[in-house]
Amino acid sequence: MMNYSSGTPHPGTDGEGEPPAVRARDLTVVRGPRTVLRGLGFTVPRGQVTGLLGPSGCGKSTLMRAVVGTQAKVTGTLDVLGLPAGHPALRTRIGYVTQAPSVYDDLTVRQNLDYFAAILDPGRAAADRRHENVTRAIADVDLTTHTDALAGNLSGGQRSRVSLAVALLGTPELLVLDEPTVGLDPVLRRDLWQLFHALAAERGAGLLISSHVMDEAERCHRLLLMREGEILADGTPDALRTGTGSDTVEAAFLHLVDAAAAANRTKETSR
Numbered sequence: 591m592m593n594y595s596s597g598t599p600h601p602g603t604d605g606e607g608e609p610p611a612v613r614a615r616d617l618t619v620v621r622g623p624r625t626v627l628r629g630l631g632f633t634v635p636r637g638q639v640t641g642l643l644g645p646s647g648c649g650k651s652t653l654m655r656a657v658v659g660t661q662a663k664v665t666g667t668l669d670v671l672g673l674p675a676g677h678p679a680l681r682t683r684i685g686y687v688t689q690a691p692s693v694y695d696d697l698t699v700r701q702n703l704d705y706f707a708a709i710l711d712p713g714r715a716a717a718d719r720r721h722e723n724v725t726r727a728i729a730d731v732d733l734t735t736h737t738d739a740l741a742g743n744l745s746g747g748q749r750s751r752v753s754l755a756v757a758l759l760g761t762p763e764l765l766v767l768d769e770p771t772v773g774l775d776p777v778l779r780r781d782l783w784q785l786f787h788a789l790a791a792e793r794g795a796g797l798l799i800s801s802h803v804m805d806e807a808e809r810c811h812r813l814l815l816m817r818e819g820e821i822l823a824d825g826t827p828d829a830l831r832t833g834t835g836s837d838t839v840e841a842a843f844l845h846l847v848d849a850a851a852a853a854n855r856t857k858e859t860s861r
């Protein structure tokens with residue numbers, strides 16, 4: 591994607607310090623015969639948890655793939671930490687966890703982490719730093735008691751947490767997590783949300799977390815509500831509830847869906 595040329599100012603800063611974690615303008619993605627994302631504009635701030643919510647198939651994973659630079663046929667402007675999405679310098683600054691945990695079953699938890707740490711931060715001189723980072727990442731996801739367990743012998747939720755630990759290795763400035771709490775029990779879900787908030791508050795990371803479970807929306811600082819490749823609303827849970835006169839984010843979402851459908855009907859009948 592061509593976002594800017596050398597000679598233009600550093601993108602996305604507005605001239606007042608650090609650029610946001612993500613800034614999208616007119617972001618469009620085509621997959622096969624379908625336009626899956628249609629002209630989206632949004633910002634993901636640093637130091638906050640932004641929830642990406644919407645029904646299955648609305649385009650959440652596609653949006654995340656575009657942000658981390660693995661999606662083809664992306665047009666518009668998409669800046670990540672002030673650089674065009676997919677820029678090689680972003681590789682060590684973004685942590686990305688897909689819905690399918692990517693871990694080696696025949697390695698232990700620590701060996702998995704050691705392997706990815708060696709790719710991120712190679713060389714003998716970095717061995718102590720790698721060891722520290724691996725130990726911290728394992729503790730972050732509460733797997734210290736399973737450090738020497740084979741990944742193949744872990745439960746589904748534990749394997750997802752190994753993937754999350756890999757994403758935390760480089761102390762990323764932006765974490766992109768695709769449905770990280772699916773299949774986890776309520777205690778683990780609560781603990782992971784506490785970790786997400788700590789990463790935002792203490793390390794200043796921006797987190798973009800997708801979910802189709804509306805009660806998780808209440809745990810986010812900001813929400814992007816999506817439907818059929820478009821963003822229906824962008825704001826704090828409070829603002830969304832107040833703006834739609836709803837008691838919950840779920841009711842706000844349904845209100846916005848009905849309003850969008852009514853607006854479409856009006857457009858069609860006036861043609």
Ligand SMILES: Nc1ncnc2c1ncn2[C@@H]1O[C@H](COP(=O)(O)OP(=O)(O)OP(=O)(O)O)[C@@H](O)[C@H]1O
Pocket residue numbers: 621622623624626644645646647648649650651652653802
């Ligand atoms: N390779 C592909 N070719 C064509 N269309 C695709 C392809 N992959 C996904 N799509 C379509 O793109 C749309 C968005 O898919 P995406 O996976 O981004 O949705 P999602 O909101 O993440 O869904 P879920 O919550 O179920 O994971 C869907 O309608 C899907 O059918």
